[in-house]
Structure formats: C-alpha cells, structure tokens
Amino acid sequence: xxxxxxxxxxxxxxxxxxxxxxxxxxxxxxxxxxxxxxxxxxxxxxxxxxxxxxxxxxxxxxxxxxxxxxxxxxxxxxxxxxxxxxxxxxxxxxxxxxxxxxxxxxxxxxxxxxxxxxxxxxxxxxxxxxxxxxxxxxxxxxxxxxxxxxxxxxxxxxxxxxxxxxxxxxxx
Amino acid sequence: xxxxxxxxxxxxxxxxxxxxxxxxxxxxxxxxxxxxxxxxxxxxxxxxxxxxxxxxxxxxxxxxxxxxxxxxxxxxxxxxxxxxxxxxxxxxxxxxxxxxxxxxxxxxxxxxxxxxxxxxxxxxxxxxxxxxxxxxxxxxxxxxxxxxxxxxxxxxxxxxxxxxxxxxxxxxxxxxxxxxxxxxxxxxxxx
Numbered sequence: 001x002x003x004x005x006x007x008x009x010x011x012x013x014x015x016x017x018x019x020x021x022x023x024x025x026x027x028x029x030x031x032x033x034x035x036x037x038x039x040x041x042x043x044x045x046x047x048x049x050x051x052x053x054x055x056x057x058x059x060x061x062x063x064x065x066x067x068x069x070x071x072x073x074x075x076x077x078x079x080x081x082x083x084x085x086x087x088x089x090x091x092x093x094x095x096x097x098x099x100x101x102x103x104x105x106x107x108x109x110x111x112x113x114x115x116x117x118x119x120x121x122x123x124x125x126x127x128x129x130x131x132x133x134x135x136x137x138x139x140x141x142x143x144x145x146x147x148x149x150x151x152x153x154x155x156x157x158x159x160x161x162x163x164x165x166x167x168x169x170x171x172x
Numbered sequence: 173x174x175x176x177x178x179x180x181x182x183x184x185x186x187x188x189x190x191x192x193x194x195x196x197x198x199x200x201x202x203x204x205x206x207x208x209x210x211x212x213x214x215x216x217x218x219x220x221x222x223x224x225x226x227x228x229x230x231x232x233x234x235x236x237x238x239x240x241x242x243x244x245x246x247x248x249x250x251x252x253x254x255x256x257x258x259x260x261x262x263x264x265x266x267x268x269x270x271x272x273x274x275x276x277x278x279x280x281x282x283x284x285x286x287x288x289x290x291x292x293x294x295x296x297x298x299x300x301x302x303x304x305x306x307x308x309x310x311x312x313x314x315x316x317x318x319x320x321x322x323x324x325x326x327x328x329x330x331x332x333x334x335x336x337x338x339x340x341x342x343x344x345x346x347x348x349x350x351x352x353x354x355x356x357x358x359x360x361x362x363x
Contacts, residue, residue: 005342017320038342041349046317048352052298053318056213063230065204069197071230072237 006038016046096161103153114147195242204233207250210319215257217318218310220303224264232257254319255329258311265307301351309344316341 011029015021021043022030033039107114195203211232216225235256236249243249302310311330315321323341327334 005338038346041345044349044352045313045345048298049313049318052217052302053210053213053314056216057209060209060212060216062208062212063226065201065208066197068204068230068233068237069200072234075234075238 006036008032008036008039009042012039012042013046016043016050021047096164099153099157103150103157107150110147114150117147195237199242200237203246203249206246207253208233211253211257214254214314214319215261217298217302218307218314219261219264228257228260228264231260235260251321251325251329254315254321255331258329258331261307261311298352301348301355304351305344305348308340309347312337312341312344313348317345 008029012021012033015025015029033043208229212225212229215228215232216222219225219228232253236253239252239256241249241252302313305313308330312326315326315329316323321329323337324334326332326337326341332340
C-alpha cells in the first residue's frame, strides 16, 4: 500500500475544520482534491463523519446531570460509610471466631466438673429414663454455674448465628 | 457527634488525602451540558448500540467524578472523559458474554445493526460501511474527523503511540472511503 501522504492534506484538513469546504475554498485546492485520491478520501470521510456527528448529537436523549450528581454523591457516601464501619465489621468477625474458641477452651478446662455434674443426677445417668425436672435439680446445685454458663452461651451464639445467616441469605 | 458529622469528616479527610480538586454541582452541570452529547455520539457510533452508549455514558461521568481530576483546563478534562469512555468500551467488548438465551429479550436478538439506529439516524449516513470497520478503526476515525482531535490527543485517549496514529488513520480512512463509495450517491464517486 502506498503511504505517500499528500503534502496538501494539512491544508485540506484546515479547510474542513474551519468550515470553508467547499464554498469558501481556494479553487486550486478544490481542483487538487478532485484529482488526488488521498485528499478526496479525506474530504469524503471527514464530511460524512461530521454530518453523522451532528445528526447523532441532535437525536441523543440523555439522562439529566442532577441524576448523575445524585448517583455520585450516593456512591461516595456508601464508600465513606463502608470505610467508617470497617473496624466494627472486623471486630464482629473477630467476636464470631473468638466466642466458640473461648467456649471450647472453658469446656475443656472444666470438663471434669461438667461430666461430674451431668452424671450426678440418677435420671441422667441411667439411659432408660429422662425427666426435665431433673435438669432443674441439677441447675440449682452449687457446681452448676460452668455448665449453665456454657449452655447459655451456646444457646445465645446459636441464636445470633441463625439471625445472621437469615439476614445474609434473605433477598430484599 | 452524630453519624452525619462522622461521614462529613471522613469525606473531607479523603479529599485532603488525595489532593483532588472537586467540582460542585453547578460546574458539573455546565460541563455535562457541553460535553455529554459529543461523548454519547462517540460511544453510540463506535459501539453501534444506543442503549449501550446510554449505560457507558453514565458510567464514564461517574468515573470522571470519582477520579476528582477536575481542572480549569476543560480540554484536558474532555480528553480524559473520552479516554474513560474508550476504556469502558474496550472493557465491554472484552467481557465474556454469558447470558442464557432465554434471558435475552427478543428485541435484542436483531442482527441488523442499522435497525438500532432507526431512532438515531434515519438517513443512515454512515450506513453499514462504518460497522464493517474494526472497533479501533472506528474510534480512530471518529476522534480524528468527527471530534477534530490531533494525533497526540488521539494517542492519549486510545493509549497508543503517537507515531503509529498517522499510519493507522491513513489506512482506516482509505478503507472507509472505499466502503462509503460503494453505498454513497454518485456525486462522491470521483475515483
């Protein structure tokens, strides 16, 4: 392909950009364009694209600037809120990990007392019978605080996890 | 201290950290008024899809606002806006299309590019010729001849080398001229 650029192209481009084509153009330049393939291509393409641009711009239906500004402010605010609450979210995640770990540690530490507490009731010790009031008897004992604390913590933790899971999976 | 106070302080500190010169709503509205139509025309013509142009136009301005690179030089801001729009188009074309056929509305299944332009360009000035060019060629030609950008500005917008713009533009122009002559009226058939 011949890439010998015509030396009149700058002049032709200037005439097109200034809107002098074709009426206010130098007749010699007009004659040159009729003869030169490159300049002819330039005029054809430039004029066609300019007309297409004008027509496309006229027909554009655009969203208002207020809408865009509002969206920008909303996104900016969301970003700021997310940054400000990041430490809180971190602590929440840490707590969710730490609570079961602490419960497990306390359970292991007091395992002997817990096992003894469960086996202290004759109803719970025998596999054949179980009564709810035997739990009440156990709970009123002096050594009941650790297993009660663990059970209450476990129950609360299970409730919080359930609520968190529900909120995370629910579709608004 | 209320929640709004905390958010305001966080916004102010974020602005100070980035050193961004933010624009207010009035300045943005005036800038949008002057630049939105040319940007939309560029997106619509190069992508061949008016609906896509609507989405990309909004995204371009939002990214422009988030970047916070407003300067007193409107030409520089305009070029930056066109650069964002160009990159968004490129990202759109690179994105894999994974929508199931059942999810696509029937109207979107048309294969006639020009039918999308019935509302925009009833004369179909460019016709099918422009659509036959590659996306890069369409971008080059539109920026050079519709927007009147210099080679350096085109290179900045498209992320190409300045020295290669001239040759690429020459080839694209010749190709489009040939395609237009195949469809244009006889007054253009000089060669």
